[in-house]
Amino acid sequence: MAVSAALGMSAAAMLPSVASAQDELLVEEVVVTGSRIQRANLVSASPVTQVDAEEIKFQGTTRVEDLMKNLPQVYSNQNSSSANGATGTATLNLRNLGDARTLVLVNGRRLPAGSPIAGGQGADINQIPAGLIERVEVLTGGASATYGSDAVAGVVNFMMKQDFEGVELDYQFSQYNHDNDNSRIQGIIKDSGFPYPDGSKTDGDIQNWSLIMGGNFDNGRGNVTAYAGYREIDPVTQAARDYSACALGVNIDSCGGSGTSAEGTFLTNPGVFYVDGNQFVPGNKVFNYGPLNHYQRPDERYTGGVFGRYQINEHVETYTELSFMDNQTNAQIAPSGAFGVAFNLNPNNPYLSSQQRNILFGNAADLNEDGTAPITLLRRNVEGGPRNQDIRHTTFRGVFGLRGDINDTWRYDVYGLYSEVSMENTYNNDFSNDKIKNALDAVEVIDPDTGESSIVCQSVIDGSDPNCLPWNVWQTGAVDQGSVDYMELPLYARGTTDQKVFSGYLAGSLGDYGIKMPTAESGVELVVGAEYRKESLNFNPDEGFRLGLGAGQGGATNPVNGSFDVQEFFTEMSIPLVEGAAMAEELTMDLGYRYSDYSTGVTTDTYGVRAGWAVNSDIKFRASYQRAVRAANIRELFLPQGFNLFDMTQDPCTTSPDGDAPTATPAQCQLSGLPADQYNNFVDSFAGQYNFLQGGNTALEPEESDTYSVGFVWSPADIADLSVSVDWYNIEIKQGIATPNPEFILDECLAGNAAQCAKVKRGPLGDLWLGSDVNTSGHVVALLDNLAREEVEGWDVVVDYAVQLGDMGTLSFNNTMSLVTKWDQQEFAGAPTVDCHGMWGSSCGYPTPDFRNNLRATWLTPWDVTASLMWRHIGGSDDMNGNVDIDSYDYLDISAIWNVMDNASVRLGFNNVLDKEPPIVGDGAGPSNNGNGNTFPGMYDALGRYMYIGATLTF
Incomplete structure (x- = not known):
């Protein structure tokens, strides 16, 4: 003693x-x-x-x-x-x-x-x-x-x-x-239409010799x-516990989740849509990514x-x-997918319904000079299953x-x-961004000998990627497993x-x-x-x-x-x-x-x-x-610059996916590089994740x-x-x-710190989250x-x-x-x-x-x-x-x-009895x-x- x-x-x-x-x-x-x-x-x-x-x-x-x-x-x-x-x-x-x-x-x-x-x-x-x-x-x-x-x-x-x-x-x-037995959270999950566990659950076995x-x-x-x-x-x-069976919002009174959903979220000039059957429906669905994530x-x-x-x-x-x-x-963790993939859609895409084609191509002012429609797609690979590392x-x-x-x-x-x-x-089970774009560019071809039509990738026709299989995200339940297999990209x-x-x-x-x-x-x-x-x-x-x-x-x-x-x-x-x-x-x-x-x-x-x-x-x-x-350790000294993600409740310069109004004024947001006409006029991150540029520094003391x-x-x-x-x-x-x-840098910028505003790089749409190109995508330099x-x-x-x-x-x-x-x-x-x-x-x-x-x-x-x-x-x-x-x-x-x-x-014990x-x-x-x-x-x-x-x- x-x-x-x-x-x-x-x-x-x-x-x-x-x-x-x-x-x-x-x-x-x-x-x-x-x-x-x-x-x-x-x-x-x-x-x-x-x-x-x-x-x-x-x-x-x-x-x-x-x-x-x-x-x-x-x-x-x-x-x-x-x-x-x-x-x-x-x-x-x-x-x-x-x-x-x-x-x-x-x-x-x-x-x-x-x-x-x-x-x-x-x-x-x-x-x-x-x-x-x-x-x-x-x-x-x-x-x-x-x-x-x-x-x-x-x-x-x-x-x-x-x-x-x-x-x-x-x-x-x-x-x-x-x-x-958390009836409150179970009620929230039930109201959101998601499943949840009920009753006693015994799991997570550990054996040690x-x-x-x-x-x-x-x-x-x-x-x-x-x-x-x-x-x-x-x-x-997380599916095994009621309090983690859905990704709760910041106020824990509703299920949040991700706008990269099974139904797809289509950001277009006419508006934001998701797919139901073969129709566009205004708005977006939320994907409950929580249950698939490991808790242990x-x-x-x-x-x-x-x-x-x-x-x-x-x-x-x-x-x-x-x-x-x-x-x-x-x-x-939850399945991969198209996390804000931007592409130009050809009007003759054979998967489009008449309703979808009319919405996307009905107004020439919404189109590119070549007649294609600019679209940013967020769509979850629910067919391919969770990602696992x-x-x-x-x-x-x-x-x-x-x-x-x-x-x-x-x-x-x-x-x-x-x-x-x-x-x-x-x-395992990630998607390739390049292959996503190839698979979205679908065309219909006619066999000259039989007269039968088929839908293939444009990259198959031009020979740039003969293995491509088209991805039909325009109809509910129409994704072919072959296209999923094609887009999946193992990383090592x-x-x-x-x-x-x-x-x-x-x-x-x-x-x-x-x-x-x-x-x-x-x-x-x-x-x-x-x-x-x-x-x-x-x-x-x-x-x-x-x-x-x-x-x-x-x-x-x-x-x-x-x-x-x-x-x-x-x-x-x-x-x-x-x-x-x-x-x-x-x-x-x-x-x-x-x-x-x-x-x-x-x-x-x-x-x-x-x-x-x-x-x-x-x-x-x-x-x-x-x-x-x-x-400084080796990563701090020598890590090359590249994107990473940070969490933030919402972009202060636009309405959140939950409907929360902007928290910053138009004048403040202009300090962050946002044009006046884009204030509260761009889509916020559905997952509450934003880009920041990270990197090492050999001059660190x-x-x-x-x-x-x-x-x-x-x-x-x-x-x-x-x-x-x-x-x-x-x-x-x-x-x-x-x-x-990065959130602190953004807050300091909105408060008038010009040195920190120089580190805020908004994307073409005013956002800080779409894309992964350091040169063009919105991000915060940190x-x-x-x-x-x-x-x-x-x-x-x-x-x-x-x-x-x-x-x-x-x-x-x-x-x-x-x-x-x-x-x-x-x-x-x-x-x-x-x-x-x-x-x-x-x-x-x-x-x-x-x-x-x-x-x-x-x-x-x-x-x-x-x-x-x-x-x-x-x-x-x-x-x-x-x-x-x-x-x-x-x-x-x-x-x-x-x-x-x-x-x-012999020993026996109960922690958190x-x-x-x-x-x-x-x-x-x-x-x-x-x-x-x-x-x-x-x-x-x-x-x-x-x-x-x-x-x-x-x-």
Whole structure:
């Protein structure tokens, strides 16, 4: 308990096994995340939160992401619930400052970028087997002086089981259960004419196998620990939950969806129409894309690895870590189609009915000079089925090192690390834009020999594409499967990321040379070291991706190929200032510095100062300042320019598909490049998605952050088994590397900012969404730059307490709280500061609740059963757009572990035992806000009650 209090850690209940392990720490030196200096004292100047292996059992975790996202300090963007825009990885995001700003370590050493795919630059924690985790240490705030770039928001360090002896076999079966009884939303869906589920639904089965084997050899001089694991996850679609069975509108009072419908939406000069039979009907139909999207992606994962060490002699110990993962998942979303394909229709198209021909060609003023009719088509490929993205990541990581004591004063640690991630991305069931245009250009031909007529593509006649089959979108139910097969375009991308690290340091106790403060008994501890790191990324999409031929891709997917390396020198020093004095049992100051020289021509200095003051054994104070940096990653440096999509409720300069009037004035809209006669006279995006131009920047400077923290730990001797740690932190990021929010750019333009208006490029029709041609289509320019300033401030409180119940065992409590008092962001210099704490949506994006709290109570019974109850609280978040505010949420989890015999245990648990459905916010929870299915599954329990049963055998 004392060590837990001193480190400010333990998000798990204090079980006897944990307490025993911590008692051992009292008599040996340990290394705490955030420093390489070994410590035998009880004062840590850094606030570290710890999750122990027992918490994994209590939560029934098979996906490490599920364990971590429940921590109040952690947010989850890419996870198993991502569908549209999924990378196939699981990433961590401390303080909601971004995946790239969270450094993830295994045993104190880096993990590589999780994927070469866009959005995959955070470390993929899928490769970490839950059964092998001994504990997880979370350090908030900058730690670049110790670990180098990327530790801006903090560090998550997974400490794995080593020196394991015996055999451990573990199996767990898990699934979800939910009672679809939301009568309000069911009524909305019913009124919209869509199907919905009713009654209890059990699905999303997860099976997980884990095997760990280890043993010592040569009289304990060596140990080998090996592991293997297999995980299989069944899919869940949004059709399985009533609250996600339709894509709700922004006010969640009607089903929204997409204007790219099964009936087709035809944007013509005479007006907007859809097809019913062989007739044009004014208006448009809405396509309910939600039910087809994955709410939980199917997943199959194999893991394996070896940890080993061998002491060659008293000065040299060799060690290795080898790990392998093969993970395959599939992200399914709604069918592809023609998403605003512009073409010129010939009046002799044989599929047109008389009514359609009269509407389209009845007024010469509506036609082109050659007599053709300009049309923009939005039509869903319901005949071809959903799009699905098959994503496979194969990861290898190897560490080889030497460590030992040179003498009684000096020790060393030198290692080399190589990691490689190989990605295969196969995108199925998309449509080809070029083939859509060919298939729409249908003509009737007469066989001169038989006199029989047939309908073929013009490209067949002129020989430009003899395989074309015409697409009849002009009549209900008339699409031929052959034309669907012709237009379908599989897309392929392959890529790798790899990381090479060579690192070493020398640590010494200078007190052996008499270097110490006269007021302290312990001497100065010193670490000096050097590190070389090289990061490489190669992303190679096929021609269909590169040329933007995929109709459902929102633009071209560009290749990225680049690398950089960095040479670094670092030092740490721990100086005991006072020991054994009145009001100062220990007073220690730690210093850290790192110099980095990047091959991109950038050099950085990072440094930190920390102080720990133990007034006595009851009360300890700590404070720190850290300057951290994050250098641009390879995608940020070298990504070619191209289109991407962003979500927005409506274009402020026209009426929305839901009938909402423009929110901007004609004068404001003219500032954005809209001609006066086009104000409220163009068609808005039916899906709420708009184009923005993204791209890398080789001139990016590293972003910098300053982190301040002050806290104390109270573990009173007269109150047994109580510890309280309280820490205040402030993190400010300057010249942050970011893509400006395109909606924010547009808003600034409408407010009169001429510099931002230059980035708004409206299309010929006045829109910002039609087409995918960078030169002609409407879009907002939002390229990466050193623009952003962000500041996060708050409090972390951890309380541990245990009550002895006599013959009834022990009842222990752990409470972990995070209070956010400030979350400010500024898109660029001169822009207004936006307060995002307790907000979601618009430029704030993902929810940032101002208060999150976990309370776990654990009862160690005298009957070989340990029972536990957890209360999870998530504070409310208000909608920046003023539509749907999120109330505070509370979940209850219960679990129990029964030690059936000395070598066998069984566990059973229910998370979200009351089956509380998540907050429903509608299409504001879109992919650009890292939401899915009308909510934010990375924060809330989107699938209902989680049930699991598992067993562990040890030999």
